[in-house]
Amino acid sequence: MAEANGHLYAELGELARYLDTTLRKLDEAGAPIATMSGQLPQAASHLEGLTKLTEEGTHEVMRLTEELQDSHALIAGMLSKAVVAMGKGQNTPCVACLLRESQQLVAQDDKHLIDSRQRLAGTLTQAADTLTKGQNGNCAACAMTESLRCLAQDDKRLIEIMTALSFQDLVAQRVKKLTTIIHDVERKLLELVVVFGLKHEGTSPEVKTDASDMLKQLNASNSTAMKQNLVDDILGKFGFN
Amino acid sequence: MPADPAMKILVVDDMSTMRRIVKNILKQLGFINVEEAENGQEGLTKLKGGGFGFVVSDWNMPVMTGIEMLRAIRADEAIKATPVLMVTAEAQQENLIEAVKAGVSNYIVKPFTAETLQEKINKIFP
Numbered sequence: 001m002a003e004a005n006g007h008l009y010a011e012l013g014e015l016a017r018y019l020d021t022t023l024r025k026l027d028e029a030g031a032p033i034a035t036m037s038g039q040l041p042q043a044a045s046h047l048e049g050l051t052k053l054t055e056e057g058t059h060e061v062m063r064l065t066e067e068l069q070d071s072h073a074l075i076a077g078m079l080s081k082a083v084v085a086m087g088k089g090q091n092t093p094c095v096a097c098l099l100r101e102s103q104q105l106v107a108q109d110d111k112h113l114i115d116s117r118q119r120l121a122g123t124l125t126q127a128a129d130t131l132t133k134g135q136n137g138n139c140a141a142c143a144m145t146e147s148l149r150c151l152a153q154d155d156k157r158l159i160e161i162m163t164a165l166s167f168q169d170l171v172a173q174r175v176k177k178l179t180t181i182i183h184d185v186e187r188k189l190l191e192l193v194v195v196f197g198l199k200h201e202g203t204s205p206e207v208k209t210d211a212s213d214m215l216k217q218l219n220a221s222n223s224t225a226m227k228q229n230l231v232d233d234i235l236g237k238f239g240f241n
Numbered sequence: 242m243p244a245d246p247a248m249k250i251l252v253v254d255d256m257s258t259m260r261r262i263v264k265n266i267l268k269q270l271g272f273i274n275v276e277e278a279e280n281g282q283e284g285l286t287k288l289k290g291g292g293f294g295f296v297v298s299d300w301n302m303p304v305m306t307g308i309e310m311l312r313a314i315r316a317d318e319a320i321k322a323t324p325v326l327m328v329t330a331e332a333q334q335e336n337l338i339e340a341v342k343a344g345v346s347n348y349i350v351k352p353f354t355a356e357t358l359q360e361k362i363n364k365i366f367p
Binding site for chain 1: 355
């Protein structure tokens with residue numbers, strides 16, 4: 001009997017030590033868990049912000065692409081008219097005007113698709129010069145047809161740019177799934193905090209981790225980041241021109 | 242019968258970027274009469290308003306998903322014949338089978354090209 005009691009006390013002692021160690025470890029883990037559970041909503045919010053940023057950027061690229069497409073449609077229309085007019089042997093100076101107008105439109109696009117636009121602009125200039133000098137009309141017609149072909153190729157590229165932008169939708173869908181996972185982890189961490197009475201933010205010293213540093217940087221980029229005009233204003237006050 | 246360029250088309254997607262992409266490609270393909278809806282519920286309401294000849298829809302959307310909208314379309318005598326093209330990131334076989342069972346007219350997986358969209362439209366409107 002005494003031996004059995006001794007064994008029982010030894011077992012109980014072991015159990016008590018185990019519980020004590022567990023509670024101490026839990027206490028040590030408490031602060032990071034509590035901090036982490038506090039950081040997760042902010043991380044989720046930044047992820048959602050990422051979706052918004054990519055969406056805004058994508059719309060801007062789309063806007064510019066659509067402007068190029070509209071401009072191309074105008075140029076193609078004028079070139080086609082010019083080709084038809086030449087075929088009918090009509091007024092060549094009028095055709096030259098159309099070409100010059102097309103060339104001006106192309107020049108507006110130069111900043112967007114420089115190489116391709118420059119080639120096209122060169123071809124159009126050549127065609128216009130040929131016409132105004134009264135030289136071989138067929139040659140000018142060929143140049144215009146070639147210009148139309150270039151435009152059609154560029155239009156295809158522009159559609160490819162538009163479709164490639166569907167990456168934003170895929171990114172947004174994945175971000176949404178990640179946000180859902182983060183919210184789930186956050187909920188489970190909060191349950192741990194409540195069940196085990198872990199110390200939460202404010203009552204425990206902040207646990208400094210890489211994650212907390214990065215979160216601070218992200219918060220700063222949202223709340224304190226300066227726009228270029230403000231930077232320029234401040235630089236101006238220091239004598240920068 | 243080939244697709245009528247004047248046909249009224251409804252693009253249903255919760256992402257504004259995707260709606261704009263599909264609309265742009267449709268415009269390049271010659272379809273200029275395109276309307277948009279942000280989810281299945283809004284899409285269904287517009288469809289019931291009448292006049293639509295074709296629907297291009299996403300799958301995952303809030304309020305009402307694309308597959309729910311498809312089932313509702315097929316269950317509504319007035320609009321049940323409207324062709325529905327599903328354009329979605331849901332690339333699992335079971336999704337495709339579910340869509341086919343629900344009566345989808347064709348199925349495109351994102352990301353996709355303008356050629357794919359044109360090819361599917363040609364198949365729907367031979």
